[in-house]
Amino acid sequence: MAAEQGQTVRVHYTGTLEDQSEFDNSRTRGEPLEFTIGVRQVIPGFEDAVVGMSPGDTKVVNIPAAEAYGEHSAEMIAEFSRAEIGDDIQLEVGLVLSAQGPDGQALHFSVVSFTDEMVTLDGNHPLAGKDLTFDIELVEIV
Numbered sequence: 001m002a003a004e005q006g007q008t009v010r011v012h013y014t015g016t017l018e019d020q021s022e023f024d025n026s027r028t029r030g031e032p033l034e035f036t037i038g039v040r041q042v043i044p045g046f047e048d049a050v051v052g053m054s055p056g057d058t059k060v061v062n063i064p065a066a067e068a069y070g071e072h073s074a075e076m077i078a079e080f081s082r083a084e085i086g087d088d089i090q091l092e093v094g095l096v097l098s099a100q101g102p103d104g105q106a107l108h109f110s111v112v113s114f115t116d117e118m119v120t121l122d123g124n125h126p127l128a129g130k131d132l133t134f135d136i137e138l139v140e141i142v
Contacts, residue, residue, distance in 0.1 A: 001141060002052050005038040008142040009050055014135045023127065032139045043068045046134060053138040063132045072129030077112065077122045085119045097121065 003009050010032040015024040026033050035041040037051060045063030053059060065071055089097070095111045109121035 002054050003037060003050050003138060003141055005051070006036065008034060008036045010034045010139040010142060011050060012137045012139055013046075016133045016135075018131055018133075023132075034142065043132075045132075046136075049134065049136060050138060053136070055138050055140050058135070058137045060133065060135050063134065065129050065131055068130070068132045069125040069128045072124050076124045076128075077120065080119050080121060082114070082117055082119055091119065 012026045012032045013024070014022060014027070016022050033042070035047070037047055040047065043063065045061070045067035048067075049059060049061040049063070085091070085097070091111055091114045093111055093113060097109045097111065099107045099109070101107045107123065109123050110126065112120040112122050114120065
């Protein structure tokens with residue numbers, strides 16, 4: 001039986017970057033990732049790679065940035081006054097700040113730089129602009 005649109009599947013995977021560094025691994029968390037194909041709960045290239053796999057199958061797939069988290073966008077980088085961020089937050093480069101968008105979704109921003117007066121935030125996903133490689137194993141079709 002091969003995985004197809006509308007089915008819920010469980011997969012183990014290891015995600016690596018072009019330099020072979022690992023950015024995610026379901027096995028280290030102990031549980032396979034469960035998602036429904038066609039609902040876009042995972043990045044499109046990952047979901048598309050699982051279609052047609054049968055339980056026990058493994059596959060290595062390279063997903064270009066456009067089919068993963070998109071290209072890195074300069075429009076997603078903005079400066080804010082320190083007062084807008086809040087004086088109670090101890091800033092450091094790489095710190096991830098969260099806010100709520102107009103439709104209630106969670107938004108995440110990484111601190112790129114800061115001074116006493118200004119803070120530069122990046123709203124791009126940390127993997128935006130990066131081609132990804134996934135080693136995928138279809139564990140089961142639920």
